[in-house]
């Protein structure tokens with residue numbers, strides 16, 4: 418129970434990797450504020466997590482809407498008392514596979530909003546509370562696309578936003594270490610989630626696996642174990658770090 422009695426906000430937690438992280442957090446004793454736009458998914462996750470005996474509450478939140486997110490942040494502080502952990506996982510988007518020539522300005526803006534500005538918005542919503550408490554753990558989701566100018570799926574805008582996440586995370590670590598606040602990045606590659614299934618059929622996913630040293634896809638539950646560790650006090654000397662979870666893809 419690495420996160421017993423800690424209060425965590427997890428964005429994008431009605432599905433995909435965020436949901437896997439939320440479940441692992443609840444298994445480790447954390448109370449979870451689920452932030453997502455998918456109301457049905459939120460309800461299902463809330464019920465699922467409460468079975469672990471923790472407080473779990475869904476909040477319909479569009480992480481690209483700065484004002485809405487600030488209000489929901491205040492609501493969570495009222496409901497939970499304090500926020501100890503923020504996991505910025507919401508991301509992806511319909512047009513992530515578009516290259517520069519095919520992207521129009523509004524598609525670019527939407528992808529940057531969802532994959533970079535969202536982390537700014539949500540961090541702003543919790544940071545003052547973390548400073549007050551002199552305690553905070555932030556884990557931001559980048560992607561191998563952010564390390565390699567694009568991955569096997571995401572291209573120009575997605576790669577730019579995910580590279581930005583790495584810079585933002587380091588800046589947060591630098592600015593707020595003095596207040597006991599940690600910030601780290603995870604950069605996954607292929608984990609089969611609704612994001613991947615919306616862009617590829619099963620045969621294409623199988624083909625994609627050949628690109629990895631380990632010739633397989635990542636298990637969301639195992640990635641979630643890493644996020645639990647980074648959000649826990651066991652990661653006592655780890656901040657401003659980047660963890661790739663990519664079967665060796667960014668290495669070779």
Ligand SMILES: NC(=O)c1ccc[n+]([C@@H]2O[C@H](COP(=O)([O-])OP(=O)(O)OC[C@H]3O[C@@H](n4cnc5c(N)ncnc54)[C@H](O)[C@@H]3O)[C@@H](O)[C@H]2O)c1
Pocket residue numbers: 428429430431432433434435452453454455458478479480481505506507508509510531558559560561604605606607608609610611612613
């Ligand atoms: N799955 C992978 O292989 C992979 C690889 C690299 C990076 N990532 C990153 O991991 C994160 C999670 O990816 P995933 O595969 O679980 O994606 P997903 O699309 O399967 O799930 C994303 C979740 O975020 C929610 N969401 C989308 N837009 C939102 C918004 N504006 N406000 C609030 N919630 C919103 C969705 O409703 C959904 O529940 C993303 O940041 C993604 O870029 C994923």
